[in-house]
Amino acid sequence: MTGIFDIATIWAFIIAFAVFVYVVMDGFDLGLGILFPLFPNKRDRDVIMNSVAPVWDGNETWLVLGGGGLMAAFPLAYAVLMPALYTPMIAMLIGLIFRGVAFEFRWRTTQSERNRWDIAFAGGSLLATLAQGIALGAILQGVHVEARHYAGGWWDWLTPFSILTGLALVVGYALLGATWLVLKTEGELRDKAYHLSGWLLFAMLGAISAVSIATPFLHIQYAQRWFTWPNIIFTAPVPIAVASVTVLLLRSLANKQDQQPFFLSLALFALSYAGLGISMWPYIVPQSITIWQAASPRNSQLFMLFGVAVLIPLILGYTAWAYWVFRGKVRPESGYH
């Protein structure tokens, strides 16, 4: 093991960053799909779709960066995890196909066909989210590795714990989707989103608690990481911060401050994600492969680091510009399809 800020560590943070940006950006638009069945009215559905139509493509590109970046920077981890997560990965891809094409297809059809693509959008979003959450749980519980290969079975990923993380992510994305609607809509639609946000926040807290309680029982290392001295100095602030953000979020929902709930929900995600990082570090495949064992040769990581250093700020810049262009509330009267 080398120093803390060697290039493999930097890359671990870059991949973690890409996955996090993916989770928060595609999270809210997958969340909209999960909430879709609760908004049967066509006008509401058009507004919901319009609120993300200009940006969903960019959101999903972060997933491609996560996958491509993992293969480039940590090829061993990619080669072990993908076969281990075979079924959830395929399910996620199929879910993303259905919901992705629905964005375009539902505008190009008759009423009865549109209903079918609405179902594809909702079902695809739910399937992709469940699969991502299950994959997360399967990674946390660890996979069986022998000689640079995945050596487990086809169904190893399926456990009560991975089902729990799958459901937890569904709740979390739904919360992001609901608070996004609070931010982007008006009138009855927004009122309904406020109502949903409250319920989803409590469900999210339940999910965070359940996963946090279950995780230390997976491996003794997780428990030691969180609860032994002196680690506890660094880990204790995480739950305290979660409690504080929750209070702020509840207050912003009660006071009907449209801007705040979405960003506070993102903060809740960021904290959960940080907790995840604390549990996993320094493993990329928990308890079997560390980031240094999985790392690409130095010159591969260095070659990409130049690109990342220049391009990621640029990408964040023009992505922010695209969001800025489509800022503000989406008005139903502008849609007349």
Place this chain on the structure above:
Amino acid sequence: MFEGWDAVALARAQFAFTMSFHIVFPAFSIGLASYLAVLEALWLWTGREVFINLFNYWLKIFAVAFGMGVVSGIVMSYQFGTNWAAYADKTGPVIGPLMAYEVLTAFFLEAGFLGVMLFGLQRVGPRLHFIATLMVATGTLISAFWILSANSWMQTPSGYAVNADGQFVAADWLKVIFNPSFPYRLVHMVLAAYLTTALVVGAVGAFHLLRDSHLPGPRVMFSMAMWMATLVAPIQILAGDQHGLNTLEHQPAKVMAMEGHYQSHPDGAPLVLFGLPDQSAGKVDYSIEVPKLSSLILKHSLDAPLAGLDTVPRENWPPVPITFWSFRIMVGLGFLILGLGLFSLWTRWRGRLYQSRVLHSFALAMGPAGFIAVLAGWITTETGRQPFTVYGLLRTTESASPLSAPAVASSLLAFIIVYFIVYAAGLTYLFRLMALPPHPGEEGPSGDMPVHAAGITPAAGAAALRAAR
């Protein structure tokens, strides 16, 4: 179920299936993005309404095709890991960074500006909107650059070393990126994308001209498409020939398979026009040959000797029948496209470009020719590379994931069902859009989108254009 099947063969079938469905969309969107940029530039330059109408007409088609390309592409980027984990582990340090650069320089650029291109004309004005269109078009070309570099490295690996873990690592990145077959493949593919798009645009124009030869929109698009076919088809044939010579130098067994040369020909090899390759017997049955022509094309000399597959160990033979036939389909279509271009030139010279029903019917029939040629070309080059994933260095059988056949078969079945549903619907919607002619006041996809004004009306477009000047 599927217990006795071969997991590697299933994984190959899955890759071939998902890749074939995917490749037609990038091929179309590379060409269409550039065409849209040209149309918008012509609109900004001349202010003629027909160009913005055509722009909005093709923009709706682009939106549907691009969406299908994106979702089928995400499948590709994860398939290296799910089905080809050993390959991913061994080549990740070389191929991975090329693909990461594709994401960073191309995918984000396309996705980032796509929203503004599709829905943002009213919000940002024509100048900024044109920049967004240019960024999307540039993104598609940059994407072609990186992915073809990665593919070419697998065909003609260079600038690499092998480390203690058996992984390929880069010794010289410039040699990895600009490997020997890359420039040829890049030119050949980008021209193919332009031709494919021109044939689709030409067929749609021809379809509407056959009904009414006075429509201004179909006239403009048909004329532009036929210029493209006329000018680019000969260049493409030349580029293909150069690509073939490059392949002869670096992957001779692939050329042997394309030519159907099981035997060596010490004094001038014949060009096998048609025949039935018999892989197990190692000969071509019922062949129709032109003596010594193959040597003339490949070596520029009638009597030049050409080695056959009998000089290659049997376990390294590519599957000749597929390579042989897909190559002939590609070349045949290439010459048909050349014929269409020349025919259109002749009718244009006679002043009957918009009246010739024979030409319009020919152009309509050639609408899908570009897609078929692109698929045939990729099948030629990819099966011709077998039995290796990294040519001469890593066998396909050593590249697969440690998966059992039922797992791969189930996912293959799932993809087949999903793709048939999604692609059947997508094609229906594309045909629906193409079946209507572009009309005055054509609206962009923003008709249903969050814009302040109601869509892009010609009046609003003209006002925006005036304001920008």
